[in-house]
Amino acid sequence: MNYLNKSKPKLAIVGAGKMGEAMISGFLKSGEYGPPDIQVFEILESRRKYINQTYNVKCVDDAKEAAFFADLTIIAVKPRHMKKALEQIAPAMKPGKIVVSIAAGVTLEFLRKHLPKDAPVIRVMPNITCQVREAMIAICPSVNTKKKELETVIGTLSLLGHVITLDEKYLNLATGLVGSGPAYIYLIIESLADAGVRLGLPKDVSIILAAQTTLGAAKMVVETGEHPAKLKDMVTTPAGTTVEGLLALEEGKLRAVIIAAVTKAAERAKQLEPA
Ligand SMILES: NC(=O)c1ccc[n+]([C@@H]2O[C@H](COP(=O)([O-])OP(=O)(O)OC[C@H]3O[C@@H](n4cnc5c(N)ncnc54)[C@H](OP(=O)(O)O)[C@@H]3O)[C@@H](O)[C@H]2O)c1
Incomplete structure (x- = not known):
């Protein structure tokens, strides 16, 4: 700089x-x-x-x-x-x-x-x-x-x-991920926090636990340069707790839903060009 x-x-x-x-x-x-x-x-x-x-x-x-x-x-x-x-x-x-x-x-x-x-x-x-x-x-x-x-x-x-x-040619696609992305992550943080509340954690505690966990996980991807799948495997032990949670996410089609969300947003970006 x-x-x-x-x-x-x-x-x-x-x-x-x-x-x-x-x-x-x-x-x-x-x-x-x-x-x-x-x-x-x-x-x-x-x-x-x-x-x-x-x-x-x-x-x-x-x-x-x-x-x-x-x-x-x-x-x-x-x-x-x-x-x-x-x-x-x-x-x-x-x-x-x-x-x-x-x-x-x-x-x-x-x-x-x-x-x-x-x-x-x-x-x-x-x-x-x-x-x-x-x-x-x-x-x-x-x-x-x-x-x-x-x-x-x-x-x-x-x-x-x-x-x-x-x-x-990648800019509209990046819009679906970069421009709109924070909203998706906020929804995920909110959902994690709701889960904490459901289990009995106070709401303010639950929100900070969810937000800092998201921040830390993202930082690991950026700083290590490792593929997210490898980092996920690192915390998924046989017959452990995380694999149970991952199964629920896959059954709920989280991956497919997120891909569909980014695709929709990118398609919308394409329609926004003024005449
Ligand atoms: N929000 C996001 O997360 C995000 C992310 C990436 C890119 N963008 C892009 O950033 C741009 C702004 O988005 P935003 O969310 O900040 O929208 P916004 O909050 O509605 O801000 C647009 C601002 O520009 C003003 N404005 C309207 N016409 C104007 C003119 N002729 N000259 C100068 N100012 C004028 C608006 O005033 P009025 O209220 O009077 O209209 C408003 O204050 C958009 O083009 C969007 O595609 C947004």
Whole structure:
């Protein structure tokens, strides 16, 4: 991240909804960014007030103004508002400025159509865990993005989690897993916690037991690089407790249900591209 110290791009966040706020919060928590380095455009006055009071960043009611300020403009509006947001920032896209879109289903072709011809644009699929700087972030640059511009974006987004560059054909698929994934994990944590309550554990204890167990298990996969099946085998002893639980999960078709959920979400991402 050394180069960021030398050339940290000033940021504009266009659309301060749930994701915009999670990103603002994550950038500030990183310590690399302070309030003067970020400007926010948000359409709702009440939301501008809230963001300004909570994060002390400047909130403006003109997207062009924020994009003029920034080296890197991150667009975090709903896919259906994308065309309008791009048209608003387009006049500010002078050479050297970079655009990032986090909108589900919105292709690079669509983004480039509504921006000046040479503007470098990166399609990104993050998730809400940007807020705690543990996001999975899949990215795909437009063909005209220069190596240095891509490095700038990777370095900046790395402050929010782990960045992976993918071919664009994988971005909608990654949306089903990365963008929607936290919701599925929350449901699993809630279910584990419900199980604890059913067995007689206090609810608050049960939730933390379930959440920390999920966090630890995920960390084992990331840090050891081992296949999850191997890690599962490590904790499954013959005639032990875990194998009984695994049998119940397989009988309930947990694996098939999760595969179906991610598939549905990816299909939905494909339908979201604005006309
Ligand atoms: N939520 C997730 O977990 C997640 C994960 C990955 C990617 N994404 C993507 O992130 C984007 C934002 O999602 P979100 O969940 O944060 O939605 P959200 O909470 O509805 O936030 C969108 C924000 O943009 C504002 N807005 C609407 N039109 C605008 C315009 N023309 N210019 C500027 N701001 C405008 C909205 O204001 P109004 O309330 O007035 O509409 C709202 O504050 C979406 O494109 C989504 O596909 C979301």
